[in-house]
Amino acid sequence: METINYQNFRIEAENICVDYNGKVALYDANLRLKPGQICGLVGMNGAGKTTFFNALTGFVNISKGKIRINGESVRSAQKDQTIAYVPQNEGIDSQFPISVWDVVMMGRYGSMNIFRCPRESDVQAVKDAIERVDLTDHLSTPIGNLSGGQRKRTFLARAIAQRASILLLDEPFSGVDIRTEKLISELFIQFKNEGKTILLSTHDMIHVREFCDLVLLINKTVVAYGETSEVFTPENITTTFGGISPDFLFGPES
Amino acid sequence: MELCSFLTLDSFITDPLTHEFMRKALLMSSLVAAVCGFLSSFLTLKGWALMGDAVSHSVMPGVVVAYALGLPFSLGAFIFGVGSVALIGFIKQKSRVKEDTVIGLVFTGFFALGIVLVSKIKSNIDLHSILFGSPLGISLSDVKQTIFISLLVVILLSIFRKDLMLYCFDPRHAKTVGINVFFLHYLLLTCLSLAAVVGLQSVGIILVVAMLITPGATAYLLTDKFDNMTVISVLSAIISSLIGIYVSFWFDLETGGSIVLAQTFIFLFAFLFAPRYGIFKLRKLFDGYK
Numbered sequence: 001m002e003t004i005n006y007q008n009f010r011i012e013a014e015n016i017c018v019d020y021n022g023k024v025a026l027y028d029a030n031l032r033l034k035p036g037q038i039c040g041l042v043g044m045n046g047a048g049k050t051t052f053f054n055a056l057t058g059f060v061n062i063s064k065g066k067i068r069i070n071g072e073s074v075r076s077a078q079k080d081q082t083i084a085y086v087p088q089n090e091g092i093d094s095q096f097p098i099s100v101w102d103v104v105m106m107g108r109y110g111s112m113n114i115f116r117c118p119r120e121s122d123v124q125a126v127k128d129a130i131e132r133v134d135l136t137d138h139l140s141t142p143i144g145n146l147s148g149g150q151r152k153r154t155f156l157a158r159a160i161a162q163r164a165s166i167l168l169l170d171e172p173f174s175g176v177d178i179r180t181e182k183l184i185s186e187l188f189i190q191f192k193n194e195g196k197t198i199l200l201s202t203h204d205m206i207h208v209r210e211f212c213d214l215v216l217l218i219n220k221t222v223v224a225y226g227e228t229s230e231v232f233t234p235e236n237i238t239t240t241f242g243g244i245s246p247d248f249l250f251g252p253e254s
Numbered sequence: 255m256e257l258c259s260f261l262t263l264d265s266f267i268t269d270p271l272t273h274e275f276m277r278k279a280l281l282m283s284s285l286v287a288a289v290c291g292f293l294s295s296f297l298t299l300k301g302w303a304l305m306g307d308a309v310s311h312s313v314m315p316g317v318v319v320a321y322a323l324g325l326p327f328s329l330g331a332f333i334f335g336v337g338s339v340a341l342i343g344f345i346k347q348k349s350r351v352k353e354d355t356v357i358g359l360v361f362t363g364f365f366a367l368g369i370v371l372v373s374k375i376k377s378n379i380d381l382h383s384i385l386f387g388s389p390l391g392i393s394l395s396d397v398k399q400t401i402f403i404s405l406l407v408v409i410l411l412s413i414f415r416k417d418l419m420l421y422c423f424d425p426r427h428a429k430t431v432g433i434n435v436f437f438l439h440y441l442l443l444t445c446l447s448l449a450a451v452v453g454l455q456s457v458g459i460i461l462v463v464a465m466l467i468t469p470g471a472t473a474y475l476l477t478d479k480f481d482n483m484t485v486i487s488v489l490s491a492i493i494s495s496l497i498g499i500y501v502s503f504w505f506d507l508e509t510g511g512s513i514v515l516a517q518t519f520i521f522l523f524a525f526l527f528a529p530r531y532g533i534f535k536l537r538k539l540f541d542g543y544k
Contacts, residue, residue: 021347057430078432085430096299096423097478106420110431116416142478162431 008071010035010166010197011056016065018051025051027221029065033197033214035165038188040212040228041201044241047219049201053168056199057085069166077166081110084159088171089151094144100154101139104129107161129161134183149180156187167191169200173207185211208232270503279389282400283495283513286456287465289404291491292411293449294470295484296442300422304354305339306466308361309443310450312338314368314459317384322375328399328451335447338364365459387458387510389499400452407448414441419480456495457510465491468517475521475528490520 011033018026026048033039041049054060056067058074069077077083084107107129108122118126130136133153143151152172159167172184188211191198199216202208208215208228215232217223217240224236270276297306313331320330338360346356372381383391392400411418420428421438429435446466453462473486498513526533 054426057426059426059429075432078430081431083430085426087424087426091426092424093299097474097480097483098419098423099479102480106424106427107431109416109420109428110433115413144478158427 008035009033009068010037010070011199012066012068012071013052013056014066016055016062016067018048018055018060019063020060024220026055026218027064029218029222031199031216031222031225033199035195035197036192037214038192038198038200038212039214039216040208041199041216041218042203042205042208042237042240043201043218043223047240048221049218050170052218053085053170053199053201056166056168057083078110081162081164083166083168084162084164086152086155086159086167086169086172089148089175091170092151092155094146094151096144097142099140099142100130100135100146100157101126103143103154104157104161107158110162125161125163126157129157132160132187133157147177149176152176153180153183156184165195166197167199169198171202172200173202173204205232205237266504267500270500275390276499276503278392278397279499279509280496282392282397283389283456283499284492285404286400286452287469287491287495287513288488289407290449290453290462290465291469291488292408292484293445294466294468294491295473295480295487296411296418296422296470297446297466298470298474299419300442302442302446303463303467304357305443306446306450307463308338308342308357309335309446310454310459310462310466311361312364313447313450313454314365314384315371316368317454317459318368318371318375318379321379322371326395326399328403328448331451331454332447334364335450336443339443339447383458384454385458385460386508387454387456387461389456389509389513392455396455400455403448403452407445407452410441410445414438415484418442457513461510461514464514464517468514468521469494472517472521472524475524475531478530491517494520 009032011031013029013031015028015030016026017024017028029048029052031039041052043049051060055062056069056074058078067074069082104126105118105122108118108125109116112118112122130139133156135150135153135157138146138150143154146154152175156172173181176184188198200212209232212228214226215228216225217231217236219240219242223240224231271280297303313335316330316332316334317327318330320327342353342356342360345351345360346353349356372379380388382388417428417433417438418441420433421435421442425435428438449466450462453465457465469487469491470483472490473483476486477483494516495513497516499509501507501516502509502512524532527536529536
C-alpha cells in the first residue's frame with residue numbers, strides 16, 4: 001500500500017481554460033485535492049463538469065493554465081495509470097458486444113504489452129475487482145443485458161482493476177438501484193481509507209452532503225469551492241444554477 | 255445447355271471452376287471479402303458507415319490519375335482516400351457546417367472530379383469496371399497488389415484488434431490509460447482506405463461501402479461477443495462473395511451487384527430470424543417449447 005503524504009496534492013488545477021473551436025467551455029478554474037478527499041462537482045448541464053473531467057484525463061487540451069497530477073503532467077499520469085474515469089451510463093454504447101469481464105479487463109490495458117495479453121496478475125486484478133462490486137455471477141454477461149446499476153458497477157470495477165489513485169465519476173448515482181447505491185457508498189468509504197482521491201459530479205444534493213468532504217460549484221468557472229459544510233449553502237447553489245432557488249430545483253431543504 | 259447443368263448441384267459448383275478466370279475471381283473476391291468483413295465489425299460499431307461511403311467514393315480521382323500515369327492504382331486511391339478524410343476534418347473544424355453535410359459534400363466533390371477526369375483523360379480507362387467492379391477481369395498485377403494490401407490490413411487489424419475495440423467502445427478510457435487514440439483513429443482510417451481500394455475491384459466504387467458495413471451489421475444482429483462478431487462478419491462476407499459470383503456466372507448478371515445483393519439477403523435473413531435480435535426472435539420460440 002502506498003504511503004499517504006498529505007503535504008502533496010493529488011490534483012492541482014490552476015486557472016485552467018478549455019475552449020472548443022473558440023467557444024469557451026470552462027475558464028479560470030482551480031481545484032486542489034489531497035489523497036483521501038472526496039469532492040463533489042456540482043453545476044448545471046453545460047456548466048463544464050464533463051469538460052473539467054476531460055481536461056483532467058487529457059481527453060481535451062487546456063488552452064490556458066496548468067494541471068498537475070501527483071505533481072506531474074497529465075501525460076505521465078496517463079502512463080502511470082493514475083486516473084480512472086467512470087462514465088455516466090448514457091455516455092457508453094450499452095449495445096456494444098462486450099462482456100463484463102472484457103470491460104473490466106480494459107482497466108488493465110494501459111499496463112499490458114502492445115498485444116494486450118493478460119498476465120496472471122491482470123486476471124487476478126480483474127477477478128478481485130469484479131468481486132468487490134458483486135458481479136461475480138455475471139462475468140460473461142454482455143453489458144447490454146445488465147441493469148443500469150450493474151452496468152455502473154462494471155465500470156467501477158474497471159476503475160478498481162486499473163488500481164488508479166484518482167477516480168473521476170460522472171453521475172455515479174444516476175439511474176442506479178438501491179443496492180448499487182449502497183454498494184457504491186460503501187466503496188467510497190473504502191477508497192477514502194485507501195487514500196484514493198475521488199471527484200464526482202452529481203445532480204443529487206443529498207449525495208453531496210452525505211459523501212463529499214469538499215464541493216466545487218461550477219458554472220463555466222468556479223462559483224465556490226471549499227468544505228461542504230461551509231460552501232454548500234442555498235445562496236451558492238442558487239448562483240450556480242443561474243438564479244433558480246434550490247428549493248425549486250430539489251424540493252424544500254431539509 | 256446451361257439449363258442442363260442445373261440438374262446437379264455438383265456441376266453447378268464445379269463447372270465454373272474449370273475456368274481460370276473464375277477460379278481467380280472466387281479466390282480474390284473471398285480474400286477481399288475477408289478483409290472488408292474483418293474491418294466491417296469495427297466500422298459498424300464505431301458508427302462510421304457514412305465515413306466508409308465517403309472514403310470509398312473519394313478514391314475515384316486517385317484511381318483515374320494512377321491509371322493515366324501508369325502508377326499502381328492503389329497508391330492513387332489511398333492518397334485520395336486519406337486526403338478526403340483530412341479535408342473533411344479540416345472543413346468541419348474551420349466552419350460551422352455540420353459534419354454529415356461536410357462528409358456528403360466532400361465525397362461527392364471528389365467523386366465528380368473523378369468522373370470529369372475520366373471524360374478528359376481519354377485513355378483506356380474502363381469506367382464501368384471502376385464503378386461496378388470487375389472481379390472476373392482482374393489482372394496479374396492487380397492480384398499482387400490486392401494480396402499485399404489485404405495482408406497488410408489483416409496484420410494491422412490483428413495486432414491492434416483489442417486497442418481498436420477499446421477505441422470504438424470508449425475512447426475516453428483509452429486516452430485516460432495512456433493509449434494513443436490519435437494513432438488508432440488514423441490507423442482505422444488507413445485500413446478503411448486500403449480496404450476500400452481492394453473492395454472496389456470486387457464490387458466497384460459505388461457499392462464498396464456495402465462490403466464495409468453489411469457484414470458487420472449482419473454479425474451484430476447475431477452475437478453479443480466481439481470476437482464472434484468478427485468471425486461471423488468475415489464468414490458472411492466470404493459466403494456472399496461466393497454466392498454472388500456463382501449466381502452471376504450462371505444467370506449472366508453483373509457480378510458486383512450480385513455479391514452485394516447476396517450480402518443484403520443474408521442481412522435480411524438475420525434481421526428476420528436472428529435468435530435474440532431478429533424480428534421473430536426465434537430464441538423465445540424455442541424457449542417457449544421447452
